[in-house]
Amino acid sequence: MESGDLKIAWARQYMPVLASIRKRFIEEKPFSGMTVGMALHVEAKTAVLVETLAAGGAGVHITGCNPLSTQDDVSAALNTRDRVHSYARRGASVEEYYAAIDRVLDARPAITIDDGMDLIYRIHTERQDVLDSVIGGCEETTTGIHRLRAMARDGALEFPVIAVNDTPMKHFFDNVHGTGESALASIMITTNVLIAGKRFVVAGYGYCGRGLARKARGLGARVIVTEVDPRRALEAHMDGFDVMTMNEAAALGDIFVTTTGNAGIITGQHFPKMKDGAILANAGHFNVEIDVAWLASHADSTVHRDGIDTYMLDGMAVHVLAEGRLVNLATPKGMGHPVEVMDLSFAVQALSAEFIAKHGRDLAPGVHDVPSAIDEEVARLKLAALGLSIDRLTPEQETYMNSWAIGT
Template sequence: MPLLSDPALADEGARKIEFAYTRMPVLAELTSRWAENKPLRGHRIAACLHVTTETANLCRALVAGGAQMALCASNPLSTKDDVAAAIQRDIGAEVFAIHGCDRETYYQQVAGVLDIEPTLIVDDGADLTATVHEHRPDLLPAIVGGTEVTSTGVVRMRNMAADAALAYPVLPTNDALTKHLFDNRYGTGQNTIDGLLRATNMLLAGATVVVAGYGWCGRGVAARARGMGAEVIVTEVNPVRALEAKLDGMRVLPMRQAAPQASVVITTTGNRDVVTVEHMRAMPDGTVIANSGHFDLEITVDELTTTATSRRYVRENCVEYTLPEGHRILLLAEGRLLGQAAAEAHPAEVMDMTFATQALAVRYLAENTDELEPAVHPIPVAIENEVASSKLAAYNITLDELTNRQQSYLTSWQLGT
């Protein structure tokens, strides 16, 4: 049986899903084609994703392709209860998702989707993949492959492969250019700043924003904070990314030096213990801290809770902690994924590309089950090109074409200086 907060919310969710669908032309065109040729007929898909309007439209495409599908939430705070109800009622996927649920209920939801005995896994953070391997190995023989849409999840799956623990092939959707160049940079950049402003209503112009990590998500957050008038400091462990941040005009400092200057600290690393109480004790009074990474490990929230002398709720998604030194730290969204928990998640326009890439990766796995060994395989370039070309067509953008003479030059070596 599905796990929903309130099925009566379905009408409101349906309106939001349709609004997003109008801004997802690539996925809409794919859905239309798949409704006719059913490339996923006979497959059972278990998915663990943020339950948002954009995810609903990915479900629409996969179900239109002929798959039986069950969906659970990849983060309790990102779940939209009205959207979950509409997916269950209108799209045909069985849904296990309740906003704000506790950890026990979260894993009940994960177990619920696995009861369909999936042949394909669609993951966001690798919780579903890890659960299958650790607790439901009886399901592994039927699973022909999986996809993973986040940086954090891809790292987990590569670690599984390195340990020879991965039992089926995985396509890392996050590694596709049509995903991370747009979703991570523009989507995360926008929704993180959106979540920050909704939770605090603070003025970014003149503020000092410390961005931990300068991968694609960090680049996006830093660019948007800077565009709103903030001074941006980047912290990094990777010398190449640190150099890139410097040449992009950012200050680059270690966290221990950046913390005393911060108005806002946002983590985007995918690692743990990036901001600790030691750092917080050095921050100015009223510093805002938030996380834009997938898991709530980047800020040591447990350490903050046990160290603080008091805490109080001051705004939605904003809790004030007073440290023994007497200064206050404002933690947003419990240290969870800020743009998903306190804002509207990624815009439909970028998720159009991400989920079209995800859907085509699922089809590729279904069609190539006998050719792929258990490993993390690259997304085929043909999938990236198909998504990008379709998106350009939706924007009415046409490209130049190489002449025969140009093509010949690019494939020869004889012509030189």
């Protein structure tokens, strides 16, 4: 068996929720006759999602959503599957990256599945010829949802998109546990530095940021949080973390990780204040949070090695991991979120895509929440896979919870 197939087989055995959904898809074929276009991180767990959609009758055309997050052997393995075409390649140039997206769109997908909204953006700008083929789409990143909601506000979004990112199952597990563990794992395996005792700066205290902060504290780090939202900043303070501005944190931190999904978080005003040997990484989707261009233009010299770029500024070293791209996938040994976490997120993706296949034509253009029943079904399937049972409301409890007339 080739290395890509081995990786996919390893992931598949830890994804029981998708296995349950795939079994039903094989029988019902909800995507029969449809093409699904995807721009995701092409690695083993994603491959299991692709297999699940193909089992449901879909023709799948997929490419990467980040130039450094593709595992080439997995991409090659996907091209051996029936009805699956992968155009992803690690290290693609910007031109190659968008050429691959265009190849996905040349298949005229009925459903899009995005990680960062690049497919949808391309359809609405350069490839409007595809618009009449698309029933709807799914988006699973915070960054992508921000962009989509901006499109919807401007009246520019031409079809319905399910905000897979915004479900409790995505927030509580993928964002908190997945980002927290995988970002730290990639930082540790890339740098081989100790986390315990370090001043660990987390930019942003959304779901990803709070998960990363908690995991870093669990490893013994002294965690600092920077925020722009006063409520989240207060939450971080009440959770026991130091809260300050990035200007203040810049001089204190040993390791910095951005999780905001916004641009210009660590910039030229911060780098000169940092300690010699400061390590910088990004856990947001796009490489816009750390101003790497400023470092490159101001560095006395630069050393590139194994996922670490070292910039020398007046004799002081600043180390940037994975070119400022998504650290849990773009480092040479980055494996992305843990398998069990992505089993849940991709289960929501699969069921949301099925919802679009069945109901997309009835939805208005815009951003739509994942139906609560889908999120709850994924949770129930996971509990069943774990052999866990939960209570159910009695008829009397349901009456009490739904009544305003019953008092003390």
